[in-house]
Amino acid sequence: MSLAAEAFVSQIAGCRGPERTISRIKQSAEPWPENATLYQPLREDQILLSDCASSLAVQAYLRMCNLPVHVSCRSNAEYMSPSGKVPFVHVGNQVVSELGPIVQFTKAKGHSLSDGLDDVQRAEMKAYMELVNNMLLTAELYIQWCDDTTATEISRPRYSSPYSWPLNQILAYQKQWEVRRKMNAIGWAGKSLEQVYEDVSQCCQALSQRLGTQPYFFNKQPTELDALVFGHLFTILTTRLTSDELGEKIKSYSNLLAFCRRIEQSYFEDSQAGSSSRGYSKGPSLF
Amino acid sequence: MAAPSQMATSQLYCWEGDWDLPSVDNECLIVLAYAKFAGAPLKLHKIGNPWRSPTGSLPALKTRKNGSLSQPSDIIIHLRKQKYNADFDLSAKEEADTLAFISLLEEKLMPALVYTRWIDPKNYVEVTRRWHAKHAPFPLNFFLPGSIQRQQLERLRLVRGDEELTAGEELELYCDAMECMNLLSQRPSPLDSFVFGYLHLKSLDNLSHFCSNILALYFPSEGREGFSRKVSSQPEGGDADNEPGKRRKQLLSVLVALGAMLSYALLTGIVAIQHVKQEALDHRSPGLTSLSSNEEEDEEGRG
Numbered sequence: 001m002s003l004a005a006e007a008f009v010s011q012i013a014g015c016r017g018p019e020r021t022i023s024r025i026k027q028s029a030e031p032w033p034e035n036a037t038l039y040q041p042l043r044e045d046q047i048l049l050s051d052c053a054s055s056l057a058v059q060a061y062l063r064m065c066n067l068p069v070h071v072s073c074r075s076n077a078e079y080m081s082p083s084g085k086v087p088f089v090h091v092g093n094q095v096v097s098e099l100g101p102i103v104q105f106t107k108a109k110g111h112s113l114s115d116g117l118d119d120v121q122r123a124e125m126k127a128y129m130e131l132v133n134n135m136l137l138t139a140e141l142y143i144q145w146c147d148d149t150t151a152t153e154i155s156r157p158r159y160s161s162p163y164s165w166p167l168n169q170i171l172a173y174q175k176q177w178e179v180r181r182k183m184n185a186i187g188w189a190g191k192s193l194e195q196v197y198e199d200v201s202q203c204c205q206a207l208s209q210r211l212g213t214q215p216y217f218f219n220k221q222p223t224e225l226d227a228l229v230f231g232h233l234f235t236i237l238t239t240r241l242t243s244d245e246l247g248e249k250i251k252s253y254s255n256l257l258a259f260c261r262r263i264e265q266s267y268f269e270d271s272q273a274g275s276s277s278r279g280y281s282k283g284p285s286l287f
Numbered sequence: 288m289a290a291p292s293q294m295a296t297s298q299l300y301c302w303e304g305d306w307d308l309p310s311v312d313n314e315c316l317i318v319l320a321y322a323k324f325a326g327a328p329l330k331l332h333k334i335g336n337p338w339r340s341p342t343g344s345l346p347a348l349k350t351r352k353n354g355s356l357s358q359p360s361d362i363i364i365h366l367r368k369q370k371y372n373a374d375f376d377l378s379a380k381e382e383a384d385t386l387a388f389i390s391l392l393e394e395k396l397m398p399a400l401v402y403t404r405w406i407d408p409k410n411y412v413e414v415t416r417r418w419h420a421k422h423a424p425f426p427l428n429f430f431l432p433g434s435i436q437r438q439q440l441e442r443l444r445l446v447r448g449d450e451e452l453t454a455g456e457e458l459e460l461y462c463d464a465m466e467c468m469n470l471l472s473q474r475p476s477p478l479d480s481f482v483f484g485y486l487h488l489k490s491l492d493n494l495s496h497f498c499s500n501i502l503a504l505y506f507p508s509e510g511r512e513g514f515s516r517k518v519s520s521q522p523e524g525g526d527a528d529n530e531p532g533k534r535r536k537q538l539l540s541v542l543v544a545l546g547a548m549l550s551y552a553l554l555t556g557i558v559a560i561q562h563v564k565q566e567a568l569d570h571r572s573p574g575l576t577s578l579s580s581n582e583e584e585d586e587e588g589r590g
Contacts, residue, residue, distance in 0.1 A: 123470035127387035134390040185442040187358045190342075195361075202364070206383035 032109055033092050036069045038062075039077045040087045045161045046075060048154075049239050050140040055087040057099050057231025062089075063267040064222050065111045075162035100129075103224050113223045121218055125225045128210065128217070132225075135203035136232045138188060139196050139246075145179040147193055149242050201249045208253040215262060222263070229256075230263045298349040299329040299362075300340040303422060311418065313400055314359045315346040321363050335422030337431075360389060391467060398443055399464035402457055405439040 040055040041047040047055070055071075062069045069089060074080065081088040081097045088097030096105045106112065114122060144155045159175055160168030183189045188196075207229060216222045217229070233256055237247050250256055299322065301315035310316050310333070322329050329348075334340065340347040341355040348362045349355045356362050404415050416432040423431045447460075 119470075124384060124387065126470060127384070127391040130394045131387040131390040134394060181441075182445045185438075185445040190357070202386065206386045209379040209383035210387075212380070 030092055030109070032067050032106075032111070034068060036067070036089060036091045038069045038071050038087050038089045039074055039080060040071065041077045042073045042075055042162065046158055047073075048144055048158060049235060049241070050137060050144060051078075051086050052239070053137070053140060053232040053235040054085070054099065055231070056235055057228045058087050058089070058102055060230050060263060060267060061099065061103065061113075061224055061227035062106075064113055064227060065106060067106065067111060099224065099228060113221065114218075116221065117218060117223070124210075125218065125223055128207070128225050129228055131203060131206060132228050132232060135199050136236075138183075138186070139200045139203075140232070140236070141179055142183060142188055142191070142196050143193070143241065143246065145176050146183055146189070147242075151176060153242060197245055197249060200246060204250055204253055204256060208256050211255050211259060213255065216259075226259075226263065230260055234260050234264065297327075297329050297351065298332060300332045300334060300345055300347045300349070302345050303333045303335050305418060312345060313397070317359045318346045318348070318362050321366065325366055327366050327369070335419075336424055336427060337435075338427070360393070388471070391470070394446070395463045395467035398447055399460040401439050401443050402460050405436050406443065407457070411436065 038055070038058060041051055043052075059069070059071065077086050077088070078084060082095055083097045085098050088095055089102060091105070094105070096102050103112075114125060117125065143150055145151050156172040156176065160172040163171060180189065191199075211217055216226045218225075233250055236250055237257075237260065239247075299318065301310045301319060302312040304310050308316065309319050319331075332339075334345070337343060337345050341349045342357040344357050346359060346362065347355055347357050348365065350365065353365065356365055403410060405411055416436075419432040419435070420428040422428075
């Protein structure tokens with residue numbers, strides 16, 4: 001098997017396997033339909049910080065590409081998703097979940113935000129997206145599920161709110177166990193909450209340094225990196241948790257705040273009040 | 288300055304070195320290389336038994352005040368905070384880029400390397416398990432490699448988000464790793480310690496020259512001849528020049544195993560010898576023929 005892998009890999013570069021390439025080529029011929037739908041958990045009662053951030057990132061990306069999508073909230077969105085993660089989009093007869101695959105999917109249809117980047121910039125963009133996933137997303141998961149106060153007061157009740165007893169208890173504890181197992185495997189289980197906040201601070205510092213005084217990360221035009229960063233930062237800023245420390249870490253970087261405001265005004269002005277456009281002053285929560 | 292006195296008592300625990308490398312483990316190499324670049328005075332412990340480390344895993348940094356750290360990125364961040372900074376002459380943007388590329392490496396390259404060392408059956412049995420069993424004390428050597436393999440498999444599954452790591456998945460891992468290395472090779476990067484740690488396996492030519500330079504410059508006592516030749520069958524399309532010895536050994540071991548199984552099968556009559564084949568066997572090994580035909584008669588009598 002290793003010999004076969006060697007031969008195969010030496011012939012392809014950066015491809016994701018033959019089957020997916022073929023299906024992408026078939027799909028690329030069809031235009032983006034009007035009835036594309038994005039599925040996420042229930043907004044008011046069920047969705048948690050990390051899922052909300054991921055969903056907002058995908059919505060921001062699709063708006064930046066000018067692709068219409070209708071947001072539908074379902075309590076079993078996580079189970080409907082092909083990879084078990086939300087959000088996922090239903091486009092034509094394809095179902096694609098998570099930002100990475102969705103970006104590739106739209107690229108196959110001819111819509112891309114990163115075409116104008118050269119190789120070096122593309123490498124940087126990928127690296128920063130990994131940074132956000134590695135640090136911000138993992139920190140969000142940690143705070144939601146590994147911090148006992150937050151898990152008891154917020155995460156478990158919200159996650160299992162659509163279900164009745166005893167299913168709600170079982171599902172909530174199962175999810176918590178899964179996330180803690182993942183934290184264990186990647187070495188975050190031994191971290192204290194303070195260390196996690198410190199990591200978030202490091203990540204924000206790196207993002208702030210990279211952004212500098214530019215409007216977007218790659219100067220004039222937004223890319224998927226901007227969508228991802230916006231999704232996470234905006235959600236953290238507008239979510240009330242047991243402590244404000246996470247939001248405070250981000251607020252200490254004024255260029256990141258301005259960045260979030262800019263994207264909100266440019267791409268989310270037209271949406272209804274209270275849906276995705278939330279004011280900073282009243283600090284709406286996910287309660 | 289407070290920094291030197293604090294650092295003087297910090298202790299770094301790493302896997303031992305072999306095959307001309309200061310350490311056999313990627314993460315230990317990263318930390319060692321960074322400490323060398325930054326000139327941090329650490330007391331180094333090279334061990335073959337992870338239970339002797341303060342955190343139970345390697346690499347581990349035991350500091351005076353902040354307890355013990357085990358993730359390589361945490362260790363490097365700690366060293367940087369202590370003013371042992373291998374990249375203090377970088378601009379703020381470049382420092383930010385460093386952090387981002389470290390995440391990229393951990394996400395895309397690490398799974399492929401973990402797979403190659405611990406999950407790929409040939410490599411695991413031939414190289415990794417043998418090395419660990421040899422270097423761990425009795426009775427740890429019996430179950431330590433297996434337990435580390437289970438841990439790594441679990442980690443790989445959870446990081447990749449796949450519940451089943453089937454044979455087809457390894458191609459995706461290698462694709463990701465190839466993409467990652469292509470991205471890296473375009474950047475003039477100050478990520479030297481991380482890149483070195485992950486690329487002690489021969490891969491792209493320019494990066495491999497870079498690694499041999501680093502080894503010669505910073506780790507002269509570990510040997511002059513370049514890299515680990517035994518560590519893996521190179522999935523990233525490395526050259527086969529340093530492979531023939533390993534291939535030959537594999538071929539030999541496979542032949543020996545086949546020969547043993549075949550002769551056992553023949554001797555116990557599991558495999559029935561036809562008359563057609565009898566002639567072929569006559570030419571090769573008359574002794575075997577007579578023995579097998581005797582056994583055949585016995586089998587017929589018994590069966």
